[in-house]
Amino acid sequence: MTAELKKETLGFQTEAKQLLHLMIHSLYSNKEIFLRELISNASDAIDKLRFAALADESLLEGQADYAVQVDVDKEARTITITDNGIGMTREEVIENLGTIAKSGTAAFLNNLTGDQKKDSQLIGQFGVGFYSGFIVAERVEVHTRKAGEAADTGVLWESHGESEFSIEERPRESRGTSVTLYLKSDCAEFADDWRVRSVIKKYSDHISVPVKMLKPATPATDADADDKEAEQPEAEPQYEAVNEATALWTRPRSEITDEEYKAFYQHVSHDFEEPLIWSHNKVEGKQEYTSLLYIPKRAPFDLWNRDMARGLKLYVQRTFIMDEAEQFLPLYLRFVKGVVDSNDLPLNVSREILQKDSSVDAMRSALTKRVLDMLAKLAKKGGDDYATFWKEFGQVLKEGPAEDFGNKEKIAGLLRFATTHTDKPDQDQSLQDYVARMQEGQDKIYYVVAENFNTARKSPHLEVFRKKGIEVLLLSDRVDDWLMNQLQEFDGKPLQDVARGALDLEDDSEQAKAEKEKLKQDSEALVERLAKVLDDKVAEVRPSLRLTESPACLVVGEHDMGAQMRRILEAAGQPVPPGKPILEINPGHPLLQMLDAEADESRFADLAHVVLDQATLAEGGQLEDPASFVSRLNALLLQLSKS
Numbered sequence: 001m002t003a004e005l006k007k008e009t010l011g012f013q014t015e016a017k018q019l020l021h022l023m024i025h026s027l028y029s030n031k032e033i034f035l036r037e038l039i040s041n042a043s044d045a046i047d048k049l050r051f052a053a054l055a056d057e058s059l060l061e062g063q064a065d066y067a068v069q070v071d072v073d074k075e076a077r078t079i080t081i082t083d084n085g086i087g088m089t090r091e092e093v094i095e096n097l098g099t100i101a102k103s104g105t106a107a108f109l110n111n112l113t114g115d116q117k118k119d120s121q122l123i124g125q126f127g128v129g130f131y132s133g134f135i136v137a138e139r140v141e142v143h144t145r146k147a148g149e150a151a152d153t154g155v156l157w158e159s160h161g162e163s164e165f166s167i168e169e170r171p172r173e174s175r176g177t178s179v180t181l182y183l184k185s186d187c188a189e190f191a192d193d194w195r196v197r198s199v200i201k202k203y204s205d206h207i208s209v210p211v212k213m214l215k216p217a218t219p220a221t222d223a224d225a226d227d228k229e230a231e232q233p234e235a236e237p238q239y240e241a242v243n244e245a246t247a248l249w250t251r252p253r254s255e256i257t258d259e260e261y262k263a264f265y266q267h268v269s270h271d272f273e274e275p276l277i278w279s280h281n282k283v284e285g286k287q288e289y290t291s292l293l294y295i296p297k298r299a300p301f302d303l304w305n306r307d308m309a310r311g312l313k314l315y316v317q318r319t320f321i322m323d324e325a326e327q328f329l330p331l332y333l334r335f336v337k338g339v340v341d342s343n344d345l346p347l348n349v350s351r352e353i354l355q356k357d358s359s360v361d362a363m364r365s366a367l368t369k370r371v372l373d374m375l376a377k378l379a380k381k382g383g384d385d386y387a388t389f390w391k392e393f394g395q396v397l398k399e400g401p402a403e404d405f406g407n408k409e410k411i412a413g414l415l416r417f418a419t420t421h422t423d424k425p426d427q428d429q430s431l432q433d434y435v436a437r438m439q440e441g442q443d444k445i446y447y448v449v450a451e452n453f454n455t456a457r458k459s460p461h462l463e464v465f466r467k468k469g470i471e472v473l474l475l476s477d478r479v480d481d482w483l484m485n486q487l488q489e490f491d492g493k494p495l496q497d498v499a500r501g502a503l504d505l506e507d508d509s510e511q512a513k514a515e516k517e518k519l520k521q522d523s524e525a526l527v528e529r530l531a532k533v534l535d536d537k538v539a540e541v542r543p544s545l546r547l548t549e550s551p552a553c554l555v556v557g558e559h560d561m562g563a564q565m566r567r568i569l570e571a572a573g574q575p576v577p578p579g580k581p582i583l584e585i586n587p588g589h590p591l592l593q594m595l596d597a598e599a600d601e602s603r604f605a606d607l608a609h610v611v612l613d614q615a616t617l618a619e620g621g622q623l624e625d626p627a628s629f630v631s632r633l634n635a636l637l638l639q640l641s642k643s
């Protein structure tokens, strides 16, 4: 049994196998990133040990000189990345390097297209990590031993990056992990000292632990040559730090280049792309902390997954405490990446403490404001960046007003909509833009909600608004109806659903009043007949002031649930409060005039139902009884041929 435990061969989990395959094929044009990923893992492992050692100093085994070491061997064509971090047990190696624990991985893999360029971006969002070593290596060895454990618990993991890996016992004196890549013949450049130094500088300058390489040998002098005869014992190899090795956020802003900020972003976010914008701030006074927050350019693949990794990397006095500290930002800003380093929190802070700590609440509200200000700055900057942001994260930001009532107005200023002003599906108009274009005497911001953009744009409810040149927001995202209910108003102007309640486009002129009265009188008989026939389907029938072209439309009562919300709840199998719509008719429309003149009561009833069903269809609704609609319509069509 023990002999068998010594070496075993195991298969990669299916998803890991797929990802490995993909990685090797789609990231080949960007091979050097493997070094960034492996150094990033090494530095994370050191951070984890530093944190664990706060509670148990014996883990350090008397050695607290943290460093990552990179060794190259041109002849053997290898590169080895060694850290003296936390290390892994045998079980952890199998778990961490043989499977992918991220939720939603299978769904992610299904989304891949086979198009290398697109896929490589997707993998970038997914985070490449350890497996990126296989882009350049034909074989990878990982030799590791967990901090605080005996030397003989060390293990050696080995794989060719295909379908399996082997694992065996291999004692290791020093704690930590060495990853050795046996490079493919066309990747020999990564066994070259200078090439590797330049890649480390490029990607790992900001990492707070030193990344060391062997000091280049000083050229032999004549004196040395003379000494050679004496056969001196070989000197200890000398290592030197290749990177800056100061945590980026602790340096003054003026000394940090954009390139450094971007490289650091890629380290904290595991993202391939550059960030859209960042904000770096040091707060002093009652509370002391530094934050460096980034807005990514692209949404992660699991943005809508409940267990998506979110939150900031938390440090206390420069010591790494935890990843994904969620307490520092609200859920609707879950796309923000970055670091927060507090001088006030205790080093032994836990997630539970964070949840209760009042200073965390104060930080959270300050950081939230910072993010909102950063977004406002991005919007103000012009160019495509804000549009990119909105496309990727606009839907998430729309959750804001409900979650964060205090910042409602600020968030509202960041929202973008499609409107009748452009009549295009792009959501690129702000509420400020709308307000600036409001007509004289207009005191409300109007919107229409529909299933999709085209239904919204063609909604019969818009007819009178178009005629009068009044702008209407065209809303078709699932959250929109709910969002408008949360917002209620912007800049002191109420938000009004054009399909809700009575239309009050203020026109107090005598002429308008007279017209309204006449309309009411003229249609009284028809309204009554319709109300009788449609009694169980509608709450009321009334002549409409909003229709100019369509025969009829549906309106919801002032305090009833909107049609979109109703449909969403129904689709989700949730109970929907009872409530019937109001049918508004356009008495001037030839169809209604025909209806008015119809003496045959059964034909009248059929036509009335068709008018109602059409109004339902026009707003993107579902008919309760589509078969009856079709048979009524067919009967009416057939009568056409008889007449």
Ligand SMILES: Nc1ncnc2c1ncn2[C@@H]1O[C@H](COP(=O)(O)OP(=O)(O)OP(=O)(O)O)[C@@H](O)[C@H]1O
Residues within 6 Å of the ligand: 041, 042, 045, 083, 085, 086, 087, 088, 096, 097, 126, 127, 128, 129, 130, 131, 177, 270
């Ligand atoms: N040098 C190391 N020392 C200790 N543990 C490591 C080391 N390298 C990797 N690991 C472990 O293996 C896990 C998987 O690593 P991998 O790089 O694939 O993913 P990750 O770092 O969690 O996330 P990402 O895919 O975003 O990089 C890590 O979470 C860590 O637990």
